[in-house]
Amino acid sequence: MLDVSDLRVEFGGVVALAGISFRVQRGTITSLIGPNGAGKTTAFNAITGYLRPTRGRVAWDGDALGGRRPCDIARRGVVRTFQRTSVFPALSVFDNVRTGLHLRGAAGFWSVLARTARMRAEETRLAAAADEVLSFVGLAHRRDERADQLPYGEQRLVELAVAVAARPQLMLLDEPAAGMTGAEKERLVALIRKIRERDVTVLVVEHDMRLVMGLSEIVIVLNHGRVIAEGVPAEIRAHPEVIRAYLGSADAPA
Amino acid sequence: MIARAAVTALGAGAALTAPWWVANPYHLHVLIMAAIFTILALSLNLLLGYTGQLSLGHAAFFGIGAYTSALLSLPPLEWSFWIALPAAAAAAALAGWGIGRLALKLRGAYFVLVTISFAGVISLISINWMALTNGPLGLPGVPAPTLGPWTLRTKTTYWYLVLAAAALAFVVCHRLVRSRIGRALVALRENEPLAESVGIDGTRYLVLAAVVSAAMAGVGGSLYAHYTRFVSPEVFLFSYTVTMVIMVIAGGQGTLAGPVVGALLFTVLPEVLREAVAWQWQMLAYGIVLVVCVFFLPRGIVPSIVAATRRAARTAGGPPEMRSGSVGPLKMRRGPAPE
Numbered sequence: 001m002l003d004v005s006d007l008r009v010e011f012g013g014v015v016a017l018a019g020i021s022f023r024v025q026r027g028t029i030t031s032l033i034g035p036n037g038a039g040k041t042t043a044f045n046a047i048t049g050y051l052r053p054t055r056g057r058v059a060w061d062g063d064a065l066g067g068r069r070p071c072d073i074a075r076r077g078v079v080r081t082f083q084r085t086s087v088f089p090a091l092s093v094f095d096n097v098r099t100g101l102h103l104r105g106a107a108g109f110w111s112v113l114a115r116t117a118r119m120r121a122e123e124t125r126l127a128a129a130a131d132e133v134l135s136f137v138g139l140a141h142r143r144d145e146r147a148d149q150l151p152y153g154e155q156r157l158v159e160l161a162v163a164v165a166a167r168p169q170l171m172l173l174d175e176p177a178a179g180m181t182g183a184e185k186e187r188l189v190a191l192i193r194k195i196r197e198r199d200v201t202v203l204v205v206e207h208d209m210r211l212v213m214g215l216s217e218i219v220i221v222l223n224h225g226r227v228i229a230e231g232v233p234a235e236i237r238a239h240p241e242v243i244r245a246y247l248g249s250a251d252a253p254a
Numbered sequence: 255m256i257a258r259a260a261v262t263a264l265g266a267g268a269a270l271t272a273p274w275w276v277a278n279p280y281h282l283h284v285l286i287m288a289a290i291f292t293i294l295a296l297s298l299n300l301l302l303g304y305t306g307q308l309s310l311g312h313a314a315f316f317g318i319g320a321y322t323s324a325l326l327s328l329p330p331l332e333w334s335f336w337i338a339l340p341a342a343a344a345a346a347a348l349a350g351w352g353i354g355r356l357a358l359k360l361r362g363a364y365f366v367l368v369t370i371s372f373a374g375v376i377s378l379i380s381i382n383w384m385a386l387t388n389g390p391l392g393l394p395g396v397p398a399p400t401l402g403p404w405t406l407r408t409k410t411t412y413w414y415l416v417l418a419a420a421a422l423a424f425v426v427c428h429r430l431v432r433s434r435i436g437r438a439l440v441a442l443r444e445n446e447p448l449a450e451s452v453g454i455d456g457t458r459y460l461v462l463a464a465v466v467s468a469a470m471a472g473v474g475g476s477l478y479a480h481y482t483r484f485v486s487p488e489v490f491l492f493s494y495t496v497t498m499v500i501m502v503i504a505g506g507q508g509t510l511a512g513p514v515v516g517a518l519l520f521t522v523l524p525e526v527l528r529e530a531v532a533w534q535w536q537m538l539a540y541g542i543v544l545v546v547c548v549f550f551l552p553r554g555i556v557p558s559i560v561a562a563t564r565r566a567a568r569t570a571g572g573p574p575e576m577r578s579g580s581v582g583p584l585k586m587r588r589g590p591a592p593e
Binding site: 112 | 426429430433434435437438440441444445447448449450451452453454455456462
């Protein structure tokens with residue numbers, strides 16, 4: 001379970017998160033929604049160690065994440081993606097995923113220099129694991145292409161592949177569908193469900209309400225740095241305060 | 255693939271037989287310097303090419319290696335070269351660790367500034383600590399290495415020593431780069447926030463790269479000291495660092511063969527120019543060659559040749575191969591900030 005309690009983030013005098021608390025149950029797909037500037041990405045950054053919160057507590061499975069660096073948080077099974085497309089541009093798709101497998105390898109400096117049998121076996125194992133991840137996300141046909149040469153939608157899949165490779169227990173996806181076409185979004189939804197079937201808990205920030213309502217079991221709504229509603233999609237659609245928050249906005253809940 | 259194996263075999267064969275076909279001892283001297291600079295360029299490339307961090311104080315690690323080796327093998331200690339060499343690597347590595355811990359929290363331009371300042375300070379120490387370094391007069395009489403009953407005093411024997419060391423440096427780089435560690439370094443160069451998000455410890459791997467890079471430069475310094483048999487504060491000259499940077503960037507940063515080609519070209523080129531061009535035009539000609547290189551082959555000589563041969567193979571109907579994994583021009587910024 002992801003347990004966020006009283007998480008507060010201030011930038012100078014501006015309060016981005018006013019002490020929010022919520023929980024994400026293991027094995028669920030939960031969405032974090034809210035109008036622009038509600039603090040969704042700030043919450044992601046604070047949970048994954050990219051931003052130091054002013055106060056508050058974040059724990060995954062009882063393990064406190066506060067004050068840890070992103071790489072240490074990843075080691076505890078919490079892996080995120082980024083809002084803007086974020087791949088290793090000059091590397092092949094295959095090498096992107098192999099890099100994501102970093103924590104699944106253990107070869108240290110001396111065994112790399114000696115190129116020990118165990119290190120070579122590990123490399124073979126990692127290469128096979130990378131190919132497995134590529135087929136899982138449906139990018140096997142792009143294996144040897146440079147990541148930055150791929151069409152936008154596929155670059156976003158590379159991002160997901162890198163995160164999946166890190167074998168997370170909790171995956172935080174920051175607007176994974178942004179800029180995708182309708183068909184790509186459908187593939188994405190199917191993929192996120194497949195990821196969850198691998199015992200991965202998923203927390204999504206997303207603007208596409210149709211996608212959110214169709215995909216998530218629990219929806220948490222943020223507005224002005226506060227949680228204003230939490231519940232199953234049907235409850236959220238009917239929630240008066242949510243409707244008020246979105247009123248007049250183009251992406252009102254469908 | 256076949257072309258690459260042929261080039262490698264040809265290069266190795268030429269290197270191993272160099273004392274036979276290089277009749278002029280001065281030319282062999284130039285080759286020995288090229289081998290030492292190959293080690294230095296490989297060392298700098300590990301940082302600049304693979305992690306994207308530019309050390310403009312790399313001559314400091316070279317100089318620390320040279321002084322350490324010289325001081326240990328001169329009286330009163332008179333240690334064997336074979337102990338002084340690893341000690342030189344260790345001393346430089348220690349300096350690399352310190353600089354890495356200190357400066358790599360900041361990265362980019364700050365790392366460049368700290369390395370420049372470090373080289374400046376070390377250079378001042380070498381000039382002013384008379385009791386240890388003999389100041390600007392330097393340390394003469396550094397002994398030639400001995401190997402069992404032989405002394406490696408001739409250029410031919412020393413050529414094989416530096417050749418073996420350069421080959422070893424290449425193997426070290428090759429193995430590091432083609433591993434989980436190398437992938438972590440490249441990931442930090444390409445996209446640091448993303449690298450961190452999958453559990454790559456940026457500080458740890460950058461410090462590791464700095465330590466290995468410094469140790470290799472220290473080995474280069476030790477080999478230089480026992481070859482010229484004399485060490486003075488000149489080993490800290492900024493021009494050494496600049497030469498290394500030129501070799502790496504012109505040869506092809508972030509590739510394994512690039513620094514080797516760069517080191518060979520930019521050690522031999524001044525000597526060729528010395529014979530071909532009047533002295534007042536030498537540096538100008540060197541500069542023109544450099545500008546032409548950077549202008550027409552911005553990614554470096556090796557990546558450009560590789561790309562050209564692949565294009566040729568493709569138009570000839572050969573199998574399509576993966577695009578080169580080399581990098582674009584030198585990046586001096588930090589990775590993109592997470593949204």
